[in-house]
Amino acid sequence: MIGTPLLRPVRPAQTRPVEEVLTVLPVQLRNLITRLPPEILEQLEEIRLRQERPLALGLIHRDAFLSPEGNLVSDPEQAYRVSAGDLERTLQLVTGSSLYALEEELRSGYITLPGGHRVGLTGRAVMEGGRVRTLKYISSLNIRVSREVPGLATPLLPYLIDRQVKSIYHTLIFSPPRCGKTTMLRDIIRQLSNGVPELDLPGLTVGVVDERSELAGCYRGVPQRDVGVRTDVLDGCPKAEGMIMLLRSMAPQVIATDEIGREEDIAALEEVFHAGVRVLVTVHGASLAELAVRPALRHLFKLKVIQRFVLLGRSRGVGTVEDILDGRTMRSLGVG
């Protein structure tokens, strides 16, 4: 099912996030990237550094390599080759020369930068007692530019608001990776938290469990992204535990979290439903059928509590709403 023009997403049109990300690159690489035209910079989603391999950029619609002259090329042979020195220097800048302070982050494979951008790392895992203790010989970095897109959720919100109780329906957003789930979720949170006068919705107290520091982009506990005035963020906390903690401590009206999927997440969600708190979550998956195969999610579907399923895609840019389903009837709500 294809979305209507009504649901055209707002294009991210800022380069400021890119500038924030560039501060962790060595001057030489920084200069290569800043030489790109602004319309390309606006589309920049990822910068990938792999030792002794071409410097790759992920743009919204395509991937490309960067040549030593700072041009986009599709032939890897012509691309700038990332040296061991580039990688070492970037790693030092990313970690603030304090790798020892980031052992927990290395274990989970990524580091969050100020501004909520994420840097994924791979290298050689050092094991201890059957668990990953840390990474060494780090040879690949993926720097992901995180963008706020205020207004992305505006066309979607009317479908999600329960006008009788002036709150949001229990909502599950799903899509394949890189379709804007997190960006969409963040904007929904922001709008719910601030209130939407056009929809006669007062501001709601929102509790966010941000296990991977992506939603609110907290730096030292303070959200760096606009997540609204009535939002409390539990940063870096496991989702299942975090939801229960929020429920007990912060009396939220809505609990939101990113990428659920484990058994314990679903068990915690059940608690939240029973407490009469609204739920707003996202899941990785291309279709409902695909989701239903996963045991934990199958259990969630059986509970029949989710009232709105939203499928995102990138048919007309990241964050395109492809479909909205009613949870009771499992029918599309006429989006398309």
Place this chain on the structure above:
Amino acid sequence: MLKILGSVLILLAGGGMGITMAGYYARRPQELRSLQAALKMLETEITYTATPLPEALGRVAERAGPRVALLFNRAREELMSPAGCTAREAWEEALKAFYPTSALAPSDLAVLRQLGPALGISSMEDQSKHLRLAMEQLGREMAQAEEKASRYVKLWNYLGFLGGLALILMLY
């Protein structure tokens, strides 16, 4: 009259030179000691509280002796510079600025420089190992420096004046 004035000047100059040289020998062990203490503080910051390096360097500078504070402050400033430099470069730059003003010997500098490439790039245990190694080596340098100080401080103090006197006698 003029001769007497000249002699006094020569005596003062010789004495002053001797005292300066003696001061240099006396200062080296002191500086080594305060460097060692500063590295110990840095190790504590890193292993107990996992303080990020720029902040850790700043805290050490606050508590270290005034001369050593210069080194750590400079390293911190370099590290925070927007151009983006690595810990190794920051440390190297700071040492370059610090060394000429210090009483350290080239062997002391070598120990400190060796620390640079290891700073901030590994796990806590590893950082601690490198810092301990540097402290140990500085300790050895310190023993030598103290031995030299006990020999040369007095020597230079006397040598300056006596040298001055000898020169006066020769000129007379």
